[in-house]
Amino acid sequence: MTPGTTGNAPDHVTLRQILAHDEDGVLRLLHAPAGQDVTVHGVIIGEEGSARPYDGRIVLAAGPAPDPAAVREAARRGAAAVVLREPEGAPVPAEALDAADECGIALLARAEWADWGDTLALLRSATAFASAGRAGLLADDVADGGLAALATATARSCRGSITVEDTRFRVLAHSATGPGADGVRLSTILGGRVPDRRVAELRRSGLLHALWTSQDVIHRAADGDSPERLVVAVRSGGEMLGSLWAAADGRRLSPDAAAVLRRAAALAVPHLLRHRLRESGTARREAHALRGLLHGDGDRHAHLWSLGLPPDTPCAVVVAVRGDTEEAGADRTLEALAIQATASRSVARALREQDQVAVLLPVSDDADDRREALALARELDALAAGIPGTAPVWIGAGQTVRSGLDAPLSYAKALQVVRALREREARGRDPRPVRHAGAGDVGPTIDALHMLDAVRPVWEAGAGPVHELIRADLATGGDLVRSLAAYLETAGDVPRAARRLTLHPNTLRYRLRRVRERFGLDLDDPDTRLVLALAVRLTGVI
Template identity: 80%
Template structure:
């Protein structure tokens, strides 16, 4: 079957239906020369074979280079092979070029742009969901109720037909819809509806009994007889193709289920497919859109107030950014386990915080009460440090609390500050070799190191553009292993105290004196000259700073 279509129906949908179904703005229509009532029969991702026809399909131009220089040619080729529409990815830096629009107009093919926050999977899921809605059709009371009123109306209509109580759940056992609850409803149903999800104890019991395994593997309605206070139940999995989307449960509620309850629930399961697909699309789209907005806010890209609106945060409230960065582990638990634990901790303990989980870090945008008070961000940094330290065999995590800023649009400054704090912690640990290093801090705790890092970042281009004896010493010695550079670093950090520097290097003082003499004799570096010492101090720090 063509990706993006579903079984059990015509497998096609109009462009108008797709756009009407797109509540989250995954796609933006740029032009439709043949109108919006053209039929879309599936989706093609990129160029799936040079000779394959595209008859009636949407082409997702996934393989085009950034900037879309090849977009006009791709549009013409898709039209030549019979496609009805092309979707191009678009960003603020690379809008759809005018030549691509002209090519679409000339060829009579619709052209759409994918939202910057979305990915190609979202576009496929949108088409799949819209096609499922179109495939269900109308014509009976349950189908008409579901089409007009969504899952809640479907639950009510199903309950009326099977004479039971209905709940619709997703694969995480969250209740998406339910029918009215009668006075004779059992305690499990009441607690499930009131809590918005199936209680953990109930889920564990269903696993032990084998019912969940049967549900996950069966294509038909499963019957569970009444047992004590638990009434008779029917359950059916909701699937699209082989993908599990959720389940429908029918429970006897003070009366026997109807004789055709199995058929009713089977039909309701089929009608629920497009609604659960839409639920999944909205949920994944919300997560991706919020991640895009938070990333834009932290990096200072795009419309900052629009990003805050997407995150549901007031634009004029003080905030601070906290960043937890994990070293790349040589062995032991990977970053996924540790960083996921940190992200869950923030979500559970700070309802107003927004969390961005990336490959080697967790970044938190934390609303605070006072832009001049660093304590809230520091408290969170300490909590994350303690949690990470308690995970056995995990690679080290360093947590930096950025300075608090007066409003959300300034969050990028706090993010920059938090990253510098993390760098400062790493730099201090590497140079001091502290057996009990500090792993979390704010700008006030590591201020001199942060200032030094800023200055080193600023001076690096100057250093890299110059030449001279110090440059030759650094380049040559690093190529040979760096013993002399390390010796010079220890000597300078010890303020010229040979005995102290030798102890740190675990060398005899005479060995260190010999190395310093080599620097003078071989490279012409005079350690008695204050300018030379300054350049050397910067040079050895620049070779260590990451």
């Protein structure tokens, strides 16, 4: 492999073949002045300031914005095509298209939901298909029939039953099952994946370790009801993509079964690369659509279509937000919550973003279903609480909206619920921390927070004795601010406020007297108490 490149395709790979392979729409052809049958020799990430020739490769222009100069430079250095990152919400500039037309070079745009890793994976997969070959053992039988045809042809050649599995032990294809098939094969095919108990057995026996590390076919002799088996890893370079299993099915495997399986593994590479690309692309496209839907970005109808949701489906959003932490297991907690949400409710869609998980939950108009979001919040809270040593997680359930088009409203409300829960916990409002709720459970706190947000600019632009008190006291530790907060929240009940502060009542009375004498504030005046109450809340020290 040439330094600086990500792979070299054979001479017969064309732009047309690459685009035909792109079933998920990672790339969009913008302009091909020389046609789509131009030869592509590989892919390379564009390098500024380098004079090295591109020699017919596709150049990934990974800069922050489409640059006509980069198109001209790629053409000057012999590139076959340039892939640009399309600006969000805007077409590629006409100047870039004009440059491509002028230089006779193909121009493509990367899909907004994809990244450069998806683009590389697509080109790698297309290259593998083109270079797999059409001659020799199995190739003519398989042709373009995919993994199912490969499994059938391999089974016929080695006189056994074949399963093709990915690295998560899911069955991607299998040959026909004969009357002599063993129970493990039947349960694997019926369940669509290798049973957990079987995976555990293979791990204990060391066979999985051998499979993950061996470059050759592994033989496992018949044992009781378990027939003779052969297994080989499917690899692209050093990367494990999956495995092929051959099991004797009422008769002995052919003498050349190992050679057949070895050749089948080579032919399976492009198919497993395509499977991985499609799976990654689907997940990334759905995440892009869900992110756009929740944040109100882009075409919401298109986002719902990408998620497979009709626009008239009621839904609610549940958000779990993790507290600030550098603990190693914090991300695993959020991952566990996302898995739980989608595993327990197949219609749910989960999105991980930094310190939170947002779940879009389609519901029906039934009254019980409309409480489903709060039930999910309760389940996620119980799961988070049961994970030892993790940072706190607050979970808010937004209101049910009549359509996924209104999901941003429910998402915003769920975030408001989380903020209210954190505020109540910070101020010790609840005897025990309450870390999940719906909007109706913390409505007054949400309203108070909205009012504080509205009054903050007025407070910050003002001046006077209350401002002087807050500024001076915070500079020396904030004892007076905390004392005033407790005094005002207990409606002037000194003994109760003192207990909250763990102070003697006389100490609190002394502090209140200092407020009156030093800053000239009348704590019996309703307007003064209102301004003080707002001011101490806006400080954020309580």
